[in-house]
Amino acid sequence: xxxxxxxxxxxxxxxxxxxxxxxxxxxxxxxxxxxxxxxxxxxxxxxxxxxxxxxxxxxxxxxxxxxxxxxxxxxxxxxxxxxxxxxxxxxxxxxxxxxxxxxxxxxxxxxxxxxxxxxxxxxxxxxxxxxxxxxxxxxxxxxxxxxxxxxxxxxxxxxxxxxxxxxxxxx
Numbered sequence: 001x002x003x004x005x006x007x008x009x010x011x012x013x014x015x016x017x018x019x020x021x022x023x024x025x026x027x028x029x030x031x032x033x034x035x036x037x038x039x040x041x042x043x044x045x046x047x048x049x050x051x052x053x054x055x056x057x058x059x060x061x062x063x064x065x066x067x068x069x070x071x072x073x074x075x076x077x078x079x080x081x082x083x084x085x086x087x088x089x090x091x092x093x094x095x096x097x098x099x100x101x102x103x104x105x106x107x108x109x110x111x112x113x114x115x116x117x118x119x120x121x122x123x124x125x126x127x128x129x130x131x132x133x134x135x136x137x138x139x140x141x142x143x144x145x146x147x148x149x150x151x152x153x154x155x156x157x158x159x160x161x162x163x164x165x166x167x168x169x170x171x
Contacts (some may be wrong), residue, residue, distance in 0.1 A: 002067035008016075008085075008126075010047070014079070019069060020034070020066060020069045020070065020161055021148065023063060023065060023066055023152060024035075024064050025066075027149045027152060028145060029063045029066075029147050030063045030066045030148055031066075031141050031142075031144035031145040031148060032062035032063065032066075032141065033057055033062045033064065033065070033066025033067040033070065034063075034066050034067070034070045034132075034140055034144045035065030035137040035138070035140050035141035035142070035144065035159075036056065036057055036060075036062055036067040036070075036137065036139050037053055037066065037067040037068065037069065037070025037071040037073075037074070038070055038074060038133075038136050038140045039133040039134070039137040040052065040053040040067070040071050040133075040134065041071055041074040041075065041078055041134050042084075042085060042129050042132045042133035042136055043124070043126065043129050043130075044079045044082075044085075044129055046078070049071050050068060050071050050072065053068055053070075053071045054067060054068045057152070058086045060061070071087060073087060073102050077112035079130065080127075082125070084127050084128070084132055085129040085132050086121055086124060086125050086128055087128065088126045088128035088130070088131055088132055089121075089123070089124030089125050089127040089128025089131075090128070091128075092122060092127055092128070092131065093124050094124070095124070126169065
């Protein structure tokens with residue numbers, strides 16, 4: 001049962017990646033959408049990141065489908081991204097002071113302690129998420145532009161060998 005679910009998710013992810021790299025737009029526009037989608041997966045907007053990425057992509061005129069597909073593709077990696085956000089945030093701004101002193105620790109229920117500790121991660125987490133989103137989106141943008149341009153040039157070469165001429169060019 002679990003292997004079928006994992007296999008199904010992997011196939012859907014593979015199909016989404018194939019759709020993403022074959023979008024019929026300029027490589028720069030698609031890469032901008034991909035970068036925006038990756039950035040949204042680093043930011044702490046877990047339930048609304050998919051529609052929000054689509055709306056922001058439309059607003060700033062990047063490829064909205066690429067942004068939305070990228071958010072969907074990288075959703076399984078969000079826990080890893082959030083862990084990286086905490087690590088980077090703690091590295092940059094230090095550890096936030098815990099609201100639980102050793103005197104109080106004995107009388108507080110475990111769930112309440114956990115919630116207070118997570119709340120203490122707030123500022124380092126937010127700093128880390130912004131930094132990680134910016135760095136990841138820039139790296140992904142440049143890698144995606146190069147990859148998509150390479151695929152576009154390879155497709156043009158292949159079409160020339162086969163004898164297919166693009167509609168806007170004549171031989």
